[in-house]
Amino acid sequence: MTAPNAPETPQGPHPQSAGPVEPPTQWTLPAEPAKPPREIKREILTGAALVLGSALVGLLFGLLWHTFAPKVPLYSDGSAVYLRDPEGEQQIAADGTFAIIGACFGIVAGVIAYLITKKRHGGISVPIGLTLGGLAASWIAWQLGIHLDSKSIIALAQSTKVGQNFPRPLALGAKSTLVVWPMAALLTLVAATSLFTPRDGHPEAEAAGSAPARSQPEE
Template identity: 40%
Template sequence: MDEYDEERTDVRAEVRAGALCALIVLVLGVGLGLLWLWLAPRVPLVSVDGGVFLKDPEGEEAIGADGTFVLLAVAFGVVTGLLAFLRSRRGGIGIVVGLAVGALLGSVLAWQLGIWLGPSGDLAAAAKAAGENKTFDGPLKLQAKGALLVWPFIALATHLVLMGVFGHRDPEPAGSLPPKDGGSAQHW
């Protein structure tokens, strides 16, 4: 086997490892979406005189949904970054790219799954079903779309820190150490 075949085999292995990592992390997005749906505070709305209003205009439930998503994404980022590091301590670009792509797609999947499974987005129908002056839950929303980047950022940062602290080190070249006698190295 010549050098070109070895490089091609290495690239294929990296692509396979990255694709597998992305797929696994993407599937974890379902868990993030379900946890977000379960843990995010509901926004209470009320129908008054044919209009839909916040029951508590000063309530923090709407921003609480974003905060819940961000906190869950941080946790998922730390865990997936740690698992990616444990899977490939020797490094490799495939795992890193797979982690970033999978986490980004997993965040989008979680966001869409939470919206799809959450309370109805059709406020008129929900208000009509609840009745006049009755409280009902508003749709689950992610107002800060930047929250979708939290999982990939934290996962990559966790992986980077772990690689920096515990990762594989290349051996130093033989002639790179300073002389033991305390003298200065010869410069050319």
């Protein structure tokens, strides 16, 4: 029997009055999933392919530079060798030719790297491969271009008539042009990624990166 007008108590444990809930002092972030070994191997192969491919194209780079770069004219009086045009800009033009050819090849390399890696969003191996490959190609082109002129200045002067012009062996005056290829390749890759890769939240990105959720059966 219960006393009349007594308040009914709910069944089960009585709820305890709690004070204000303090926010947590730290949050644990979810750990990023590690890449599978197959993905790491594919990135390594991609970077190696970019380096080796660029290095091979460096041979063509050197041939083009040696063919189209202007040569500095020299002449000999029989005892010494002199510049025919001391104020000429042939050396600057030769450096500019090297930079222009390197920039063109760098742009092409950046476009190719973007096209072959855009479906899987590339990876750190792509810019590393473009950088190392561009430097290797530029170095190979430089060495090939200057070694295609087998004769030295003294040998050329001795085989040329006195007072007659002969070209000085090709040389690269501005060594900074060696980085034109990798810079052009990286800038092209960044521009192509920014312009043509769908960002997060874009319908194309969501369609490509996420699968449709399955509907749960109603109970």
